[in-house]
Amino acid sequence: MATAHTASHSATAHDHHEHEHHDNFITKYIFTQDHKMIGKQFLITGIFWAIIGGLLSVIFRLQLGFPDMQLEFLKPILGGWITAEGKLDPDFYLALVTMHGTIMVFFVLTAGLSGTFSNFLIPLQIGARDMASGFMNMLSYWFFFLSSVIMFVSLFIETGPAAGGWVVYPPLSALEQAIPGSGLGMTLWLIAMTCFIASSLLGGINYITTVINLRTKGMSFSRLPLTIWAFFLTAVIGLLSFPVLFSAALLLVFDRSFGTSFYLSDIYIGGEPLPNTGGSPVLYQHLFWFLGHPEVYIVLLPALGITSEIIATNSRKPIFGYKAMVISMLGITILSFIVWAHHMFVSGMNPFLGSIFMFLTLIIAIPSAVKVFNYLTTLWRGNLIFTPGMLFSIGLVSFFISGGLTGIFLGNSAIDIQLHDTYFVVAHFHLVMGSASFFGLMAGVYHWFPKMFGRMMDARLGYVHFWLTFIGVYMVFFPMHYIGIAGFPRRYYTWTNFEFSNMYTDLNMFVSAAAIVTFAAQLIFLFNFFYSMYRGRVASLNPWRSNTLEWTTPLHPGHGNWPGEIPAVYRWPYDYSKPGAPEDFIPQTVPLSATPESNLPHEQELVKLEKAIIADEETLLVANESKAS
Amino acid sequence: MYGFLIAVGVLLLLSIIWMVYRIQTLVSVVKGSDKKVASGSNKVNAIMFLLFLIGGGALMFWYSIKEFDNYNPPLASEHGAVTDQLFWITMAVTGFIFIVTHILLFWFPYKYRYQENKQAAFYPDNNKLEVIWTVVPAIVLALLVIGGWRAWSDITRPAPENAHIVELMGYQFAWEVRYPGVDNVLGANDFRLTTASNVSGVDFTDKNALDDFSSPVVVIPKGEPVLFRIRARDVLHSVFAPHMRLKMDAVPGMPTKFWFVANKTTEEMRAELNDPEFEFEIACTEICGRGHFSMKRVINVVEPAEYRKWLAEQRPYIVINPALVENLPADVKELADITISEYK
Amino acid sequence: MEEKFAFVENAEQPIAMHPKKFALWLFIVTVVMIFASMTSAYIVRQSEGNWLEFDLPEIFWYTTGVIILSSVTLHWSYLSAKKDELGNLKTGMIITTVLGLTFLVGQWYSWVALVDRDVFFVGNPAGSFLYVFTGLHALHLISGVIFLIIVLISSFKYEVHSKSMDRMEMLVTYWHFLGGLWIYLFMFLLLNH
Ligand code: HEM
Ligand SMILES: [Cu+2]
C-alpha cells in the first residue's frame, strides 16, 4: 500500500491514481497541496500578523497611556509619523488603529485561526486523505499571502495605510481630501481585502465540500467532533457573508475611482462642493455589517469548537449536551445574519428598524448562554487535567462570559445610545471576540502541536504563558468598561480636550503598562513554539489520550494521512470515562462489538449493524490487496 | 520612557522565570515525572484559578465601589434617567450571572482537579436542564429588552411641536451651531452654497433663513423639549452629549435628529458637583479624521427666562454680515433689509 | 441521548456527489449572494428617494431571448453527448458559443442605448446600479463563455461523451445558472426601475 495515495476511497474512483510523491523542497514546503502543510503555512503567517498587529497596538497604547512621553526613539521605524515634538501624528494614530483592527480581525483571527485549524483538522478528524481540492486549497493560501503582502506594503507608503477605522465607512474612506490614508493606502486596503475574500471563499468552498463528501465510513454527522461542526458552520457563514463584503467594497471602489455616487451625497470638502448627489453612507453600513456581524462569529465559532474538544478531552468527560451544542451553533449561524443593524442604532436609520434588531439580537444571546452552561456542566464532576490547551480553553469560557454579558447592554438600543462607540464597546468586543478567539487559537496550538510537528511544547512555559496572558488580558480590558461607562469615545488620539474625559490618566497608564506586559508575555510562547518545533520532547502517538481520528495517524503523517486504509468510525468522539470501560477513553475507531462491557443498552443493538460494516471493510481490504498484487 | 523601562524590566523578569522553568523541566525528565498523566503542576494551576477568582473579584468590587462617582457621568436629561435605570437593572442581572458563572468556572477546576483514583462522571446530557437554561435566559432577556424597547420608542418618537430647534452641523473638525431665530424654523440650506462666511450653506433666498443665527455655544432652556437637527457636510460625525445621554450620527446627505429635555441647568450642576468649572459638552464619536478628538462644543443649559433673554440678544447671520444677502433677488432682499434694519 | 444516537447512518459513503460539482454549486451560492446583496442595496437605496426614472433599453428583451435560446441549445448538446451523438454535440456547442458571444455584444449595445438616453455610469445611483448589474453579470458570463470554449475544444478532441460527462454537466449547470441569473436581474429591473 503506497503511503501517499491522495484520492480517498470515495466516489471519485477515476481519480484513483496511486503513485509515490517525490516531494522536493518547493512542492513540500511552498507550493504544497497537503492540507497539513497549508494549515501550518496559515499558522505561521497568522503568527507573523499577530506580532505586527500587537506591535501596532503597543504603539498607540503608548500614546494613550503616556501622552507626554517622548516617542523620538520610534523615529527610526516610523520616520515622518513622529512629529518634530516627538509625538505621534494624529493621522497616523488613526492609521494604526485601523490597521490593528483589520489585521487582528481578518488576518489573525480569520485566516490564522480558521485557515490553520480548518485545514489541519478537517481531513484528519473526518478521516479523509486530503481536502476535496488540494489545488484550490493551495490557491486559498496564496491569495491570502498576496493579500498579506499588499496589506503589509501599505504600511510603508508615504501617505500611510488606510485610516478610516476597520469598518472603513465612507465618505471618510472614499475621499482622499478627508484623510491621507484614504488615498493610496485605502486603495491597497481594498485590493488586499479582495484577495482576502477570494482566499476565504476558496478555503470555505473546500471545507464545506470536504466535510460533506469525504467523511470516512461511519462518520455520520452525529459523530462529527464539535470542532468539525464549528469549522463547517464557519465556512457556511463565510460563504454567505464574504460575497456581500465584496459587493460593498466594489461599490466603494466605483465611488472612489470612477466618480459614482453610491455612498456619497451633498459633500463640501477641501473648499469645494463635490458633484456627487443621491448616495447614502448608511447603505454602506448595512452592506458592511451584513458581513461584519457574521464575521464576529466566523472568528468565534472555530475557537468554540476547539474549546469544546479540548475541554471534553481534558475533563475526561463527554461534552455535555452534544446535540444542544450543535443546535446552538446552528442557531448562531442562522441568527448571525439577521442582527447586523444592532451596530447602527444611532446611525440615523429608521428607529423602528432599531426596535426590530433589538429583539433579534436578544435571540442570538440565548444559544450563546446555552453554550456557556454546557461548558460549565462538562467541567462539573470531571477529572480535570490542566494542559496548557485546557487552561486556555477555560480562559476562553471566562472571556466569552464577560464579553457576552456586556453584549446584552449594547444590544439594548436604549442603553446603546450612551455606550455606542465608547470604550465600553472596545472592552466588549475585545473580550468576546478578540481575546476569546485568541485563546481558542492558543488552545488549539498547544493541543495539536504534537500532531503538527511530532513534538510536545513545554507545558511549564505554557502555564506561565497562560497565567501572564490571562491576567494580562483582564488587566487591559476590564478597566476599559469603567472608561467606557464614563463616556470616553473610541478612536481618540487624546481625551484631554474634554472635561468629561480628562481624568483616568492613571487608569489609562495602567492599561497601557498591562498591555505591554501582556504583549511581552507572548514572547514566551514564541520561544516555546519555535524551540519545541526542533528540540521539544518527541510526542507519543496520542499524548492527550483523546478519541478523535487524528491521533490514529503516524507521528509524522505523510501526504494522505494514513498509511493503510482510512480507519472506519464506530462511535461518537466523546466516550470518555464510560462506566465499565477499562480505560477512561475509547477512540472512535473501536467498534462497539469490542466493548460489550461498557456499551449502553441501545448500543448493544447497534452491534449487529456494525458487524455488517466490518464485513464490508474486509471485502474492501481483500479487493485492494488483490489489486495491489 | 516609562513604557520602555517597564518593558525592559518585564523582559528581564521573564527570562529569569524561563530559566527556572527550563531547569525544572530537566529535573522532571530526570525524575521521570513527565510520564505521569498529570504532574504536580496540576494542583498549582487549580489553586491559581481559585486565587484568581478571589483576587480578581476583590479587585473588581473594590474598584467599582471606590470609583463609582468617577466613572458614572452626571446626568442632566429626562430620558437619561430612564436609560440609566435600564443600564443599572441590566448591570444587576448580568452582574449576578457574571459572578455565579465565574465562581463555578473557577471553583470546578479546583474541586475536580485530576486524581488518579477518581473517575469522571459519564454525563452526556440532561434534557430537562438544557430546557431550563434555554428558557430562563430567554425570559430574563425578553424582560430586559421589553424595557429597552419601551424606552427606545419613547426617545425616538417625533419631537413635540413646541421643541426648540438647534441645528448641529459637523465638519472637519468642529460643530457649527445654527438657531432658527424667532420663527423657530430653520432656513433651507444647500451644500453648494457653502463659503467661508456661510459655513452652514444657508440658502438666504428662503425667507425663513433671514433670522437664523449662529452661536459658539449651544444654549438651551431647562425643562423644555429641545430638538437637535443634525447633519454633516463632509464625512460622518456623531453628536455625543454624555451628560444628556444623547448620541446621533451626522450623515452627509441625510439629516438626522434627536430630541430631549434637559433637567438641570449648568449652574445647578456646578453646585451639585461642587465644581465651578463644570460644563456640559458635546464630542464627536464617529471617526472623521485627524481632528476627531477635538470637536468640542459646550452646552449651556439655562433657566427658560434666561434662555428667552439670550435669544433676543442674538443677531442673525445677515445682520452680522450683510454681504451675505447682497446678491439676492429683489423681493427677498427687501425682506432682508427690513430684518437688518430691525436689529440696528 | 438514547434515541438520538440510535440512528446510525450506516457506513456507506456520505453523499455521492462529485466534489468538484459540489464545489461549483457552492461557487454559485457565492455569486447568488453577490447579486442578492446588490439588488437589496438597490431597493434600500431606491426607497430613500431622489431616484432617476428612465426606461430600460428594449434590447434587454432580445438579449434575454438569446440567452434562453443558448440554454436550450446547450441542453441539446448535453443530451446529444449523453447519447454519444457527437456530431450534434459539436454543432450544439458551436451554436451555444455563438449565442453566448451574441448576448455579450447585445449587453454592450444596451450600454450604448443607456448612454443615448443620458443615463451614465457616473450620476444618479439608479443608472450606476444598472451598469453594475449588467457589468458584473457580463463578467460572469465571460467566464461561462471561456468554460464553453474549453469544453467545445475537448468535444472536438472527442473527450466529451457518455462516459465522460463531468465537465459537460458542470458547464450545463453553470450556464443555466447564468441564464437564470440574468432573467432574475431583468425581472427585478422591470419590477423596480
Ligand atoms: C458572542 C460573540 C460576540 C462577538 C464575537 C461580538 C463582537 C462584537 C464586535 C466586534 C463589536 C464591535 C463593533 C464596532 O466596531 O463598533 C460588537 C459590538 C456589539 N455587540 Fe457584540 N459580539 C458578540 C456577542 C454579542 C452579544 C451576545 C450581543 C447582544 C446580546 C452583542 C451585541 C453587540 C452590539 C449591540 C454591538 C454594537 C455596539 C455599538 O456599536 O455601540 N454582541 N460585538
Ligand atoms: Cu454584531
Ligand SMILES: [Cu+2]
Ligand atoms: Cu469625529
